Amino acid sequence: MNTTKKSIMKTKPKNKPLRKCVGCNEMKEKESMIRVTKDVLGGFQIDETHTVQSRGAYICKNADCLKKTLKNKGLERSLKCKISDDFYQTLEQVLNAYENGSGAVSS
Numbered sequence: 001m002n003t004t005k006k007s008i009m010k011t012k013p014k015n016k017p018l019r020k021c022v023g024c025n026e027m028k029e030k031e032s033m034i035r036v037t038k039d040v041l042g043g044f045q046i047d048e049t050h051t052v053q054s055r056g057a058y059i060c061k062n063a064d065c066l067k068k069t070l071k072n073k074g075l076e077r078s079l080k081c082k083i084s085d086d087f088y089q090t091l092e093q094v095l096n097a098y099e100n101g102s103g104a105v106s107s
């Protein structure tokens with residue numbers, strides 16, 4: 001009988017990558033944030049699935065952090081460019097949707 005008592009650890013990612021929110025400047029798990037990326041045309045994109053290979057900034061899924069980043073310009077600093085009010089509005093809508101629990105649920 002072969003009784004090798006080697007505890008086979010399941011390889012689950014213990015250290016989740018943390019990202020810094022541009023609003024509250026706290027480090028949080030990527031899953032609890034949304035990512036904003038800059039696209040090649042100089043516009044912006046909300047990358048909810050964190051798959052876009054581009055320069056990106058992270059913000060918590062709450063409207064408070066958006067207000068904070070509007071004040072501290074953290075998002076603009078992070079993406080190194082001016083962000084239009086239009087985009088902030090879009091972002092606000094998305095964040096509000098998350099807060100209300102009716103946001104895009106990736107299942």
Ligand SMILES: [Zn+2]
Nearest residue numbers: 021024060065
């Ligand atoms: Zn935040």
